[in-house]
Structures are given as structure tokens and as C-alpha cells.
Amino acid sequence: MKIVTPEQMRQLDANTMNSGIPGEELMLTAGEGLASAIRTLASNHQLIDSPVLFVAGCGNNGGDAFVAAHGLHEDGWPVECWLACPESKLKGDALIHFKKMKKAGVPFQALETSEHWAHASACGTDAEIVIDGLLGTGAFGELRGVIADAIAFVDAQADRALVVAVDVPSAMAVRADLTVTMGLPKVESVQSENVDFVGNLEVVDIGIPVEFIEEADGDSELEFIHPSDLAPLFPRRPRDAHKGFFGHVLCIGGSKGFSGAITMASRAACRSGAGLVSAFVPEAIHALVAPGVPEVMVHSCMPEGQWTAIMAGPGMGRSATTREQVLHLLETSKVPVVLDADAITVLADHVAAIAAARCPVVLTPHPGEFAALFGLKVADVQADRFGMAKMAADKLGAMIVLKGAGTLVASSGRPVAVNMTGNPGMASGGSGDVLAGIIAGLAGQGIPPFEAACAAVWLHGRAADLAAAEKAQASLIAPDLVEKLSEAFRSISCR
Ligand SMILES: NC(=O)C1=CN([C@@H]2O[C@H](COP(=O)(O)OP(=O)(O)OC[C@H]3O[C@@H](n4cnc5c(N)ncnc54)[C@H](OP(=O)(O)O)[C@@H]3O)[C@@H](O)[C@H]2O)[C@@H](O)CC1
Ligand SMILES: Nc1ncnc2c1ncn2[C@@H]1O[C@H](COP(=O)(O)OP(=O)(O)O)[C@@H](O)[C@H]1O
Ligand SMILES: [K+]
Numbered sequence: 001m002k003i004v005t006p007e008q009m010r011q012l013d014a015n016t017m018n019s020g021i022p023g024e025e026l027m028l029t030a031g032e033g034l035a036s037a038i039r040t041l042a043s044n045h046q047l048i049d050s051p052v053l054f055v056a057g058c059g060n061n062g063g064d065a066f067v068a069a070h071g072l073h074e075d076g077w078p079v080e081c082w083l084a085c086p087e088s089k090l091k092g093d094a095l096i097h098f099k100k101m102k103k104a105g106v107p108f109q110a111l112e113t114s115e116h117w118a119h120a121s122a123c124g125t126d127a128e129i130v131i132d133g134l135l136g137t138g139a140f141g142e143l144r145g146v147i148a149d150a151i152a153f154v155d156a157q158a159d160r161a162l163v164v165a166v167d168v169p170s171a172m173a174v175r176a177d178l179t180v181t182m183g184l185p186k187v188e189s190v191q192s193e194n195v196d197f198v199g200n201l202e203v204v205d206i207g208i209p210v211e212f213i214e215e216a217d218g219d220s221e222l223e224f225i226h227p228s229d230l231a232p233l234f235p236r237r238p239r240d241a242h243k244g245f246f247g248h249v250l251c252i253g254g255s256k257g258f259s260g261a262i263t264m265a266s267r268a269a270c271r272s273g274a275g276l277v278s279a280f281v282p283e284a285i286h287a288l289v290a291p292g293v294p295e296v297m298v299h300s301c302m303p304e305g306q307w308t309a310i311m312a313g314p315g316m317g318r319s320a321t322t323r324e325q326v327l328h329l330l331e332t333s334k335v336p337v338v339l340d341a342d343a344i345t346v347l348a349d350h351v352a353a354i355a356a357a358r359c360p361v362v363l364t365p366h367p368g369e370f371a372a373l374f375g376l377k378v379a380d381v382q383a384d385r386f387g388m389a390k391m392a393a394d395k396l397g398a399m400i401v402l403k404g405a406g407t408l409v410a411s412s413g414r415p416v417a418v419n420m421t422g423n424p425g426m427a428s429g430g431s432g433d434v435l436a437g438i439i440a441g442l443a444g445q446g447i448p449p450f451e452a453a454c455a456a457v458w459l460h461g462r463a464a465d466l467a468a469a470e471k472a473q474a475s476l477i478a479p480d481l482v483e484k485l486s487e488a489f490r491s492i493s494c495r
Helices: 006-018 023-044 060-074 092-103 114-123 147-157 192-198 210-215 227-233 260-271 283-292 320-332 351-356 367-374 378-383 385-396 431-444 449-471 478-490
Strands: 052-056 079-083 108-110 129-133 162-166 178-182 200-204 222-224 248-252 276-280 297-299 309-312 337-339 361-363 399-402 408-410 416-418
Touching (some): 006 210, 023 060, 023 092, 023 129, 023 162, 023 178, 023 200, 023 449, 052 147, 060 092, 060 129, 114 147, 147 162, 227 449, 248 260, 283 297, 309 431, 320 337, 320 351, 361 385, 367 378, 367 385, 367 399, 378 385, 385 408, 385 416, 399 449, 449 478
Parallel strands (some): 079 108, 178 200, 222 416, 276 297, 337 361, 361 399
Antiparallel strands (some): 399 408
16 A cells, blocks of 8 residues: 655545545544554453543544544544544534534533643543644644643553554654554555554545546655455455365474464465475474464475475574574575574675575564674664665575564565564564464465565554454564464464
């Protein structure tokens, strides 16, 4: 999906209104989309009917919040709206929707001075979901008046409640769990330095005509991984399909003491729709791996097979044997090869072998593995994630999945794709192994490797978000991601 600047979005909104859709209606669609996202968030977190506080500014960003507050109030939720300006400052579409909200009986109060906000901060709120509708794409210059106080108040709620930003986190100074953006994602929201403010990023279709979007310039170097782009990758399975339709994936990895990594990776490949999955593990751990994954054919000698994708690395160890095996794969494979973890690190002095491979290669480094591969410092990688991913893809002729919040997928000659699903609960051992298995599972059933990597990072993050909502980020473990993959798939496919 295209990513735009605030100016480009304003132009798209204006063109849409000129084409006959009134601003009031656009705002209604935006606000309804926001309400729907809040309902889903609350439902996933078992917070249905919990108090929701809307904090609104005097512009159209506040207008979206009024529509959503009104909608949830009609559903019977305990909703309240705090206005960070006098009522008399509201105008246009926002005023229209404010009046409707007020008429419907949504409790509201105007907090017009810093003293009001100091009092609000001292008293706090019992709301478990707080909505930031203070500033959107119309923000400019230094923060003026009480908006700074209101922003500080909302940001402080992030320490105890779920925070949802409307369109963009206000002045990029509110730490949101979820940003519900209108129309198209905005450039600032996908920049690496802002991941802690934006949280997950969801897009509301506000009815901008497709031809206007196609004509818009947008960012030519970046694209946003959106479920609507992924759905076509998973067409209806023919009724008479059999396992041979969906490929045979080989997963190589594991070593003494590290049997879990390959177990999780190969199970993730199965859960991603591969027809058959085989694993090749050292003899020493065969008896540990095999019973854990009855759906996988586990071998302790290199098996023969008509592989459609090969994945190597999880738990493999950084030995000379690993290096030899990985170099052999790169030299001989004709099918997509996904390299993760140790299979990446052992190539530090052999990057030329990646460039020389004749098969599609997908590398899934976390910033540490990326730094090790190129002899860089992790801080330098993180300081320019976009540039680094692009550089690696150009240099190695491989697809690079640079992991971490705001995972990037880069391939030479095309825009870098950015993913905004996932959460810090994934910062625990094994999460990456699951991702490598998903990519291989998807590539193995014939999805082109770049698209497979994009779909995999989205599904992986989505599974983690569903799991965290149910079990809490702190107690998330990698097998939860595999378990929640089914539900993640449901978000892009009804079957
Ligand atoms: N019809 C549409 O186009 C659609 C728009 N949509 C929604 O509208 C949003 C854009 O709305 P917008 O243009 O009204 O701007 P918005 O972000 O609400 O802020 C403007 C207000 O903030 C104030 N302000 C600004 N900077 C400030 C600062 N530094 N410090 C303090 N105050 C500051 C400024 O006050 P001023 O000081 O200028 O009086 C002004 O009143 C967009 O993000 C989306 O959510 C959707 O509904 C889809 C349809
Ligand atoms: N804060 C975070 N936000 C989003 N995703 C995260 C976060 N922390 C980790 N992840 C994801 O979890 C996975 C961790 O992978 P990795 O570091 O290789 O773990 P392991 O080696 O233990 O399997 C990656 O896909 C990464 O993008
Ligand atoms: K906002």
C-alpha cells in the first residue's frame, strides 16, 4: 500500500470532496472506522464495555474522535470526551459531529487551561482505553497553548492504559499502542525512530476513489504491508487439491541443546500451509525433535526430496559444518533458500557466496546478525535501518528481512516494504525461528519469495498481537505465535 505525506493526503481528501463526497461524510467514515478498530482492540484485550476516554483537539482530528465516541456511546459503552479547547473554537465538519455527539448525550468537558490539565493529571482517569484525537495532519510549528498539556496527559496514560492515536500520534509525542490512520499511511508513521509512538498501524478505508490513489505520487521508496495486498496471495484452494499442490519444505537446523528452534520453525512452516515439511537435524537431537512435531518428517541424515523451498539456520550453531552446509545450499539450490540466525552469521566472510547464488535467497537477520554479516555496529544499523536494508539487498542480490519493530523487507529495484504488526512481547527467544518457518512455508507453496517474506512478517506480527492481547506481552512465548497463526490467517482469508 502506498505511503503519503500529510500534504498528499490533504490533496487526496480535497480531490475526493471535489468529486462530490462531502467532508462531513468522509469524517463519518473515518470516525466509524476508528470506532470499529477500538471495538476490535477492546474485544481482543477482553475490555469490552470498559470505560473509553476520548481526548480531542479543535481540528478535524478531534472530529474523527467525536464520531467514534458517539458510535460507542450508542452501543452502550461508558464513554467520555475531553476537549482541549473552548467549545466555541470548533468549526466545520468537526463542529457538526461534535453537536451530534453532544445531542446524543456523550458526557464531555472542555479543559481550556493548563490548570485544568494539571487537575486532570492529578485526578487521573479510570479509562482503560484512551483516544488521542488532539492533532492530526494539520499540526504545524511548536506546540501552542494547552495542547502540550493535553498531549503530556495522554502520553502519561500509556503507562497504565491502552492508547489509540487517531490518524497519527499527536505531534509524534504520544506513545500509542495502535494508530488508526485515515485513507493511507503517513510517511512519518513508518519511520524507524517513531515505532514507539505509532505502535501497530491500521488503515481505515475512507472512500478515496482508487483512481485518485493510483495517481497520487506517494513515497516511491517505501510501501506499507497491508492485508488487502496479501489476500490475493492466498487464492481459494481447489476442492480436489492434495498435499502435492502446496510444496515440500526442507528445514535444516538444531544442535545439541538447541532442539526447540528447529521444532518451532518446522511447525510454523506446516501452520503456514506447506503441503509437506521435512526437517534435517543432527542425530543427537533427533529423538527430541521428532515427537514434538508429528506433522513433520524428521531425519538425521540429509533426506532426498523434491524441495520447493529450503530453510536453514535455527539452532544450527556457528560451526564450520554449518558454514559448509550453508555454502553448499547456496551453490546448489534451485529453489528459494531462507537463511536465518546462525546460517547468516557464519557467512560473515563469505557474502560473495550469497551474491553468487542462482536461487532466490531470503536473509532474515535481526540487527545483531545484520551487523555481524557486514562488520558494522548494531547502533549504526539501527540508525539507518532503511538505508541498511536497501544496501544489503543491492549488494547481495538477496531479499533482506531486517527484523525488529517496524521490520523491513528489501529487494533490489523495488520499494522497501515496512511492517507494523507485532509487539515487544516478541522480544523473547524463538520468535525469529517461527518467522523463518513461515517464510519457507509460504515460499514453498509457490508464493514469490518477496511477497512470501512480506506476508510472513505481517502474519507473524499479527499472531503475536493476538497472542499478547490474550495472554499479555510479558508472558508471550514463541510457541504462542505458532498457535495464533491460524487466527492471523483468518484476517486475510475467510477459509
Ligand atoms: N476532511 C478531511 O480533510 C479529513 C480529515 N480527517 C482528519 O482530520 C485531520 C486533519 O484535520 P485538520 O486539518 O483540521 O488538522 P488537525 O490535525 O486536527 O489540527 C488542526 C488544529 O490543531 C491546531 N494546531 C495545529 N498545530 C498546533 C500546534 N503546534 N500546537 C497547538 N495547536 C495546533 C490548530 O489550531 P490553530 O492554532 O491553528 O487555531 C487547528 O485547529 C486528519 O489528521 C484526520 O484525522 C479525516 O476525518 C478524513 C477527512
Ligand atoms: N519490539 C518488537 N516489536 C515488534 N517485533 C519484534 C519486537 N521485538 C522482536 N520482534 C520480532 O521478533 C522476532 C525476533 O527474532 P530474533 O531476534 O531472531 O529471535 P530469536 O533468535 O530468539 O528467534 C523478529 O521477527 C522481530 O521482528
Ligand atoms: K492524533
